[in-house]
Amino acid sequence: MHSRGSLIQLVAVVVLVVVAAAAAFNPIKQNINLGLDLQGGLHVVLEGVDTPDAPVTPEAMKGAMAVIRSRIDQLGVKEPIIQMEGDRRIIVELAGVQDPEEAVRVIGKTALLEFKSPQGETLLYGSELEDAQAAINPSDNKPEVHLTFRPKGAQIFAEMTTKYLHQQIGIYLDNELLTNPVVREPITDGKAVISGGYQTLQEAEHDAIMLRSGALPVKLEMVEKRTVGAILGEDSLKKSLKAGLIGIVMIFIFMLAYYRLPGVVADFSLIVYGILVLGILALLKATLTLPGIAGFILSIGMAVDANIIIYERLKEELRAGKTLMAAIDAGFGRAFWTIFDSNLTTLIGAGVLLYFGSGPIKGFAVTLGLGIIVSMFTAITFTRYVLRLIGRSRLVTNLKFYGV
Amino acid sequence: MTAKKKSRNAKSRAVSLPGENALPKETPAAALPAEEETSVPARKERSFDFVNRRRWWYLLSLLVIIPGLFALGFKGLNLGIDFEGGSLIHVRFQNAVDTAEVRQALNEFGLEKAPVIQSTGENEFILRTEELSEERNGQLLAFLQQKLGSLSILRNEKVGAVIGGELTRKAAYSLIIAAILILLYITFRFEFRSGVAAVLALIHDALVVLGVFAIFQIEVDSSFIAAILTILGYSINDTIVIFDRIRENRKNYPRMDMAELVNRSINQTLARSINTVLTVIFCLVAILIFGGQTTKIFALAMLIGVISGAYSSIFVASPLWVDFLRWQKGKRKAFAGARG
Numbered sequence: 001m002h003s004r005g006s007l008i009q010l011v012a013v014v015v016l017v018v019v020a021a022a023a024a025f026n027p028i029k030q031n032i033n034l035g036l037d038l039q040g041g042l043h044v045v046l047e048g049v050d051t052p053d054a055p056v057t058p059e060a061m062k063g064a065m066a067v068i069r070s071r072i073d074q075l076g077v078k079e080p081i082i083q084m085e086g087d088r089r090i091i092v093e094l095a096g097v098q099d100p101e102e103a104v105r106v107i108g109k110t111a112l113l114e115f116k117s118p119q120g121e122t123l124l125y126g127s128e129l130e131d132a133q134a135a136i137n138p139s140d141n142k143p144e145v146h147l148t149f150r151p152k153g154a155q156i157f158a159e160m161t162t163k164y165l166h167q168q169i170g171i172y173l174d175n176e177l178l179t180n181p182v183v184r185e186p187i188t189d190g191k192a193v194i195s196g197g198y199q200t201l202q203e204a205e206h207d208a209i210m211l212r213s214g215a216l217p218v219k220l221e222m223v224e225k226r227t228v229g230a231i232l233g234e235d236s237l238k239k240s241l242k243a244g245l246i247g248i249v250m251i252f253i254f255m256l257a258y259y260r261l262p263g264v265v266a267d268f269s270l271i272v273y274g275i276l277v278l279g280i281l282a283l284l285k286a287t288l289t290l291p292g293i294a295g296f297i298l299s300i301g302m303a304v305d306a307n308i309i310i311y312e313r314l315k316e317e318l319r320a321g322k323t324l325m326a327a328i329d330a331g332f333g334r335a336f337w338t339i340f341d342s343n344l345t346t347l348i349g350a351g352v353l354l355y356f357g358s359g360p361i362k363g364f365a366v367t368l369g370l371g372i373i374v375s376m377f378t379a380i381t382f383t384r385y386v387l388r389l390i391g392r393s394r395l396v397t398n399l400k401f402y403g404v
Numbered sequence: 405m406t407a408k409k410k411s412r413n414a415k416s417r418a419v420s421l422p423g424e425n426a427l428p429k430e431t432p433a434a435a436l437p438a439e440e441e442t443s444v445p446a447r448k449e450r451s452f453d454f455v456n457r458r459r460w461w462y463l464l465s466l467l468v469i470i471p472g473l474f475a476l477g478f479k480g481l482n483l484g485i486d487f488e489g490g491s492l493i494h495v496r497f498q499n500a501v502d503t504a505e506v507r508q509a510l511n512e513f514g515l516e517k518a519p520v521i522q523s524t525g526e527n528e529f530i531l532r533t534e535e536l537s538e539e540r541n542g543q544l545l546a547f548l549q550q551k552l553g554s555l556s557i558l559r560n561e562k563v564g565a566v567i568g569g570e571l572t573r574k575a576a577y578s579l580i581i582a583a584i585l586i587l588l589y590i591t592f593r594f595e596f597r598s599g600v601a602a603v604l605a606l607i608h609d610a611l612v613v614l615g616v617f618a619i620f621q622i623e624v625d626s627s628f629i630a631a632i633l634t635i636l637g638y639s640i641n642d643t644i645v646i647f648d649r650i651r652e653n654r655k656n657y658p659r660m661d662m663a664e665l666v667n668r669s670i671n672q673t674l675a676r677s678i679n680t681v682l683t684v685i686f687c688l689v690a691i692l693i694f695g696g697q698t699t700k701i702f703a704l705a706m707l708i709g710v711i712s713g714a715y716s717s718i719f720v721a722s723p724l725w726v727d728f729l730r731w732q733k734g735k736r737k738a739f740a741g742a743r744g
Binding site: 223226258309343345353 | 585593636644649675679680682687689691703
């Protein structure tokens with residue numbers, strides 16, 4: 001009765017999956033970012049260290065982070081990760097850096113604020129600066145930065161502005177020119193304003209942060225550093241793709257040899273599984289790390305489990321003399337909670353890992369956890385659907401093809 | 405093997421469980437209650453006696469675990485820089501360079517602690533040293549370059565002792581939390597007895613992996629924790645599948661002897677237990693052999709754990725469950741006897 005319609009549906013599903021796989025390939029490839037361990041890069045943890053004249057404060061750490069961010073911008077790295085961890089740590093992750101060792105040197109540099117004479121000699125350092133704040137000048141509505149010096153700095157600044165009246169003095173941060181205002185009058189009260197040259201308040205704030213961080217140089221210690229050369233990253237990517245491919249082919253052959261026709265369905269639903277997992281990773285704009293790939297490969301091995309549980313049930317039901325359709329339904333019905341229970345504990349493990357793990361290990365937890373959820377979904381929906389179609393189509397009725 | 409088993413089956417039960425008379429004697433498959441619904445395979449099953457030989461299996465496990473515990477106690481794990489702090493330099497030289505030359509060069513450079521040199525490929529080495537400052541690290545690389553010719557840096561890591569300590573602490577927390585959550589879940593879904601048996605099997609697996617790594621002093625890094633946690637979550641799958649079947653069979657054959665019932669359940673799920681582990685083993689072996697250097701430790705730990713997990717589900721968790729059940733019944737009976 002149903003056989004014709006089911007057969008057509010079956011063919012349609014196969015075509016649909018193949019087309020979807022082909023269509024999804026490029027978008028997935030473009031949207032999954034490779035982690036720093038796969039394209040080379042660095043992971044650095046900097047920790048603020050209290051010094052007598054520069055204790056670690058939230059303000060100071062914010063300033064230090066701004067300095068680091070501006071330095072990384074100079075490196076031209078795409079999508080850098082710079083974040084605080086706790087109160088006194090900064091984590092920096094850069095992927096796709098050609099020379100990670102050089103990047104580490106740039107990041108690890110001490111922030112240095114200097115006031116230079118027109119001749120280029122440094123007369124005053126950022127350590128003499130007490131504060132820098134951005135503000136809007138009420139008279140002309142233009143943004144500016146207000147500087148306040150400490151007493152000693154104020155004195156030097158007074159001498160400096162007297163000497164170089166009507167000339168340009170340079171304000172340098174890490175040897176780079178920030179602004180070079182013209183001195184209009186000698187400044188003796190230790191307060192200065194950098195005005196003109198700022199288009200927006202944001203720009204002024206940016207510089208104020210820079211200046212503050214120069215004024216409050218928190219000593220940062222590199223407590224963790226991991227660099228991966230681009231060669232190793234590429235090598236790791238190639239090797240793990242190869243390993244994944246070999247693992248998958250072995251699973252395919254095994255399932256085919258052991259479970260026959262349902263094995264083909266399992267292999268097919270593994271493809272659907274792969275598209276779904278990678279597709280979700282791409283949608284989430286996730287970053288694929290080396291442990292992440294390992295997690296994905298592993299999750300394929302585990303994803304077959306749901307199929308195996310169902311098929312073993314199916315075989316038992318067939319041996320018990322049930323008809324094919326009844327056996328398929330009974331097999332799935334009985335296997336559901338088994339699959340759910342056994343996968344949930346793996347999910348617990350992945351969840352704990354996601355919570356406690358760091359960096360690349362989190363990537364592993366994400367792909368593993370996602371893989372488990374998707375594999376349950378595909379086994380219970382897709383595999384079942386296709387098997388029932390085959391059952392209804394009466395395409396293959398010889399139980400030999402079901403491994404019995 | 406099947407023919408021999410029957411007689412030994414009865415004998416071993418008579419020896420090990422004298423107080424079992426109240427339970428129904430061996431129920432032959434033919435005499436099963438006729439009204440029970442489905443899932444009785446029509447043909448005769450191949451079966452292997454897992455439960456009544458359990459003392460041998462326990463012994464086998466202990467033979468692996470006890471030396472492992474000794475190794476853990478006396479030598480401990482070979483902790484990498486992720487845990488202990490230190491520096492790691494993974495380099496590839498352009499010229500032909502052997503380990504002796506690298507060692508010679510490092511000696512000349514003069515480090516406080518003797519470095520560990522591991523050859524990982526042609527002219528490729530991993531050097532593990534004490535924690536080096538950025539400056540010292542740069543000097544060492546320049547020195548190697550000067551002595552042994554041009555090199556490329558594949559990996560360069562430095563982990564401070566503080567970070568290492570934190571990782572160790574986090575690892576301990578996460579293992580304990582995962583074990584508790586799993587115990588809770590199994591208790592919720594099955595019963596406390598099953599939970600304890602399953603978690604004991606998990607501890608078994610963790611000890612096997614830790615023991616093997618301690619005995620052979622294989623260096624562990626942070627991915628080792630990921631492996632152990634994944635093993636905890638994954639290897640219990642087999643146990644759950646078997647327990648699930650035990651529960652179902654108990655409903656269907658309420659009067660069957662426990663040992664027989666557990667045996668039957670294990671045998672019914674055996675193909676699944678083996679096949680599912682096989683597919684994971686395929687993946688792990690592929691990663692171990694063909695994958696990159698940095699995932700090898702992970703794959704090795706997982707491989708040992710997954711195999712141990714499959715073993716412990718069948719040979720440890722289920723027999724333990726039978727032991728617990730009998731132990732509790734025995735207590736109850738003794739109590740009832742004292743009263744009446």
